[in-house]
Amino acid sequence: METIVFYVFSAFMVLSALMVITVNNPVRAAFFLVLTFFASAAIWLLLEAEFLAVILIIVYVGAVMVLFLFVVMMLDINIAELKAGFVKNLPLAVLVALAMFGTILFVVVGGDQFGIDNFAPPARHAADYSNISELGQLLYTEYVYSFEIAAVILLVGIIAAISLTLRRRPNTRHQKVEEQVAVKSEDRLRVVKLEPHARKEERK
């Protein structure tokens, strides 16, 4: 049963990954990438890594790919232009692809340190085993420094991205929301006492 599930999702993953690079329309390619993430999340679930599987969906499917689509939908991509150098660049592309495939193959099957044979299959856990608490224990004790360094690197990345795109333009006349929020009725509304007209006098 589990093997069937594994092969179904693996087939899904490989097929949709293939579609990502062969489909013409960039938006469709992005959607196939979403499908690939889903399939890999399912395979992680089979590995009893439910935390990582759900995080994969939240972070990549829920946030990264949404922003990706955001950008791709706004672009006006000319497919004919993109395909112009296809034949010319083909030999180089094939070479790079073969090199990458060879490396992956070496990691999976060959070598002294690598290969499936060198690693024991993951142990089965009981139903009450919690992947999250295990992960938390490791992250905050054994790997706490690497965890913190990763956090700092991310923070630096955020600051760099913001400072790269921040343009101060003091001349633009944009709305100052703080002032709008802080406004009170006395600032906008002036109640004027008017003396009533002496109408009867005028009529005479």
Place this chain on the structure above:
Amino acid sequence: MLDLILSIYAIPVINILVKIVAILVPLLLTVAYFTYIERKVIGYMQARIGPNRVGPRGWLQPIADAMKLMFKEIIFPSGANKVLFIIAPTLAIATALAAWAVIPFGAEMVLADINVALLYILAMTSVGVYGVILAGWASNSKYAMMSTLRTAAQVVSYEIAMGFALVGVVMAARSLNIGEIVMGQSGSGIWGWYMWPLLPLFVIYFVSGVAETNRAPFDVAEGESEIVAGFHVEYSGILFAIFFLAEYANMILISILAALLFMGGWLSPFEGISFLGLGSSFLAASSIIWLLAKTAIFMFLFLWFRATFPRYRYDQIMRLGWKVFIPVTIVWIYVVGIMYYAELAPWFVKG
């Protein structure tokens, strides 16, 4: 052999299917009558009567609406991507309903009692935005496209605030399992609920929930005055009805989550309170009725908001999400940490 296969696969599968039906049928009925109640409540708030033609006092209005939508023609806009055009509402309703799998309705009443329940719900709601994005893109319409971009930005922004608000709950309960979060609030009645120590997070959670479901006052995604009807402007008939269903199912989901995470779920507010002997009366028993009553409060709030507030301007939405909610949640997460180490009773006492 056949018996073995039956006992291993068929019986649990049938068991699960029955449970799914037991959740979905009441849910869809609630959605149908939620639309009726919405029209009635907003009607009364605006000194109107609301629907009163179909059936006694208009009770059959949602049935009539459903029949009408089912028999209407589905129109595909020219240049639309037909496959994605149909997948979009399917995706919206699938994720909206799938999230209900991990919602507990009582101490033992839960379909899938998983460890990452809260994260699973976040994942499902974040995937739900694809329904909107696909719909906008596949429609080949400017208005739908504008709405898609607005929705994508809004949902991604408010997801962060919502996630941080839930971090506070997880810290207090020390679990991601919703059943355990509810049980963490037991023992001292209404004072044991997480809404007291996590009050700012509670407010932020619910307001972000309103923004996530694109409801008024955060409904720029379907701002009628600017972009007609937003992402579903090109949809008609049953496909539109499905979007409608998904939106209301999501509203009820946000409401029931607020009840479960911050207001003690199925626990009674009088549990363990000695005042007037309430703690030992029948009112102190925890039951699904309490959960549904609390959920109804939040569902009413959704309608109340819609009848009360004018629509936010787009830059105000972004400001509220990024400059107000996220800083407040981060500060309050530190406060929760301090309360945790102080073992503040009755919420943070380690069991």
